[in-house]
Amino acid sequence: MYAQLVDTGSTHLRSLAELSPQERAFQERIDAGIKIEAKDWMPEAYRKTLIRQISQHAHSEIVGQLPEGNWVTRAPSLKRKSILLAKIQDEAGHGLYLYSAAETLGVSRDQLLDALHSGKAKYSSIFNYPTLNWADMGAIGWLVDGSAIINQIPLCRCSYGPYARAMVRVCKEEAFHSRQGFDIMMSLCKGTPEQKAMAQDALNRWWWPALMMFGPSDAESVNSVQSSAWRIKLFSNDELRQRMVDQTVPQIEYLGLTVPDPDLTFNAETGHYEFGAIDWSEFQQVLKGNGPCNRDRLRTRVKAYEDGAWFRDALVAHADKAEARQASAPQAA
Ligand code: FAQ
Numbered sequence: 001m002y003a004q005l006v007d008t009g010s011t012h013l014r015s016l017a018e019l020s021p022q023e024r025a026f027q028e029r030i031d032a033g034i035k036i037e038a039k040d041w042m043p044e045a046y047r048k049t050l051i052r053q054i055s056q057h058a059h060s061e062i063v064g065q066l067p068e069g070n071w072v073t074r075a076p077s078l079k080r081k082s083i084l085l086a087k088i089q090d091e092a093g094h095g096l097y098l099y100s101a102a103e104t105l106g107v108s109r110d111q112l113l114d115a116l117h118s119g120k121a122k123y124s125s126i127f128n129y130p131t132l133n134w135a136d137m138g139a140i141g142w143l144v145d146g147s148a149i150i151n152q153i154p155l156c157r158c159s160y161g162p163y164a165r166a167m168v169r170v171c172k173e174e175a176f177h178s179r180q181g182f183d184i185m186m187s188l189c190k191g192t193p194e195q196k197a198m199a200q201d202a203l204n205r206w207w208w209p210a211l212m213m214f215g216p217s218d219a220e221s222v223n224s225v226q227s228s229a230w231r232i233k234l235f236s237n238d239e240l241r242q243r244m245v246d247q248t249v250p251q252i253e254y255l256g257l258t259v260p261d262p263d264l265t266f267n268a269e270t271g272h273y274e275f276g277a278i279d280w281s282e283f284q285q286v287l288k289g290n291g292p293c294n295r296d297r298l299r300t301r302v303k304a305y306e307d308g309a310w311f312r313d314a315l316v317a318h319a320d321k322a323e324a325r326q327a328s329a330p331q332a333a
Pocket of ligand 1: 053057058060061123124126145212213215227237287
């Protein structure tokens with residue numbers, strides 16, 4: 001099984017009658033749309049589920065910097081370089097908001113980073129694919145950030161206040177990321193035949209992994225039922241995946257590109273695109289650590305953390321000195 005299966009203590013979704021009075025009051029509050037705040041009482045399983053999801057999300061933001069970081073020195077113009085740098089910096093900021101939101105649940109950032117660096121914690125499958133050329137920067141912004149927004153807009157209304165509020169700014173920034181990705185794709189598609197072929201090649205390689213970002217099918221999604229009851233999830237994995245396909249296929253047509261799915265059809269009755277089978281065995285392999293770049297991403301991430309130790313130590317030494325200076329300063333009358 002590819003789920004971490006964090007022991008949340010709950011084996012099935014319990015009815016209101018099965019809940020303790022405290023748990024029932026909590027569920028009723030959630031059902032009424034009232035946010036849960038850090039100091040409120042919450043079931044241990046709710047707390048653990050949030051730590052799992054928010055920390056995976058935070059890890060995704062900082063590991064997600066790596067595939068794009070490869071292209072800062074190879075951006076085709078100064079303008080594209082500065083836009084890409086700003087985007088990558090935004091992702092670090094998203095990681096910070098999310099680690100801070102997770103810390104409100106009683107876990108430390110060091111613990112979370114340990115879990116990432118030791119390979120225990122997950123981050124989004126999408127960041128285990130290679131970025132082979134500049135068109136991949138377009139495809140990531142457009143498809144990956146685009147999918148991230150579709151998943152994250154509902155999270156702005158999720159039941160946990162600190163997570164929901166962090167998501168508001170993240171979504172605004174992701175909207176810029178997605179537009180800059182589409183802008184790269186537009187430029188390539190309006191360029192030479194070789195540039196358009198690069199755009200098509202990037203779309204071919206990122207399309208299916210982007211669909212997998214939304215998680216396993218609803219039937220296989222072990223956490224969905226409980227997370228939906230707690231309004232951590234407002235839409236299912238399949239609903240959001242469908243939204244992405246419906247939104248993106250017209251954009252692909254606008255670019256003059258071809259959806260890399262021979263089975264894709266539009267169902268005029270439902271108003272939705274029906275797409276071909278997702279290769280879930282590939283998804284499971286990526287989650288098990290066997291994707292094309294898993295080992296490389298983790299190695300790079302751990303090295304960056306170790307290389308930054310002197311800087312963290314310097315900050316602590318500075319803070320200690322400042323505190324000692326303040327303690328020994330003569331007190332004002
Ligand atoms: N990758 O039962 P479910 C971004 C795991 S941010 C890896 O359906 P759940 C911005 C899942 O954790 C992208 N693992 O799980 C950016 C669970 O395992 P566990 C990240 C995945 O939590 C752009 C197991 O499979 N966004 O891209 C994935 O109810 C560019 C069973 O799945 C978020 O994290 C996956 N794709 O639903 C940054 C959004 N899918 O934990 C830089 C918040 C599933 O039991 C550059 N998260 N798994 O061991 C969520 O909305 C949810 O956690 C889902 C998964 C929808 C991802």
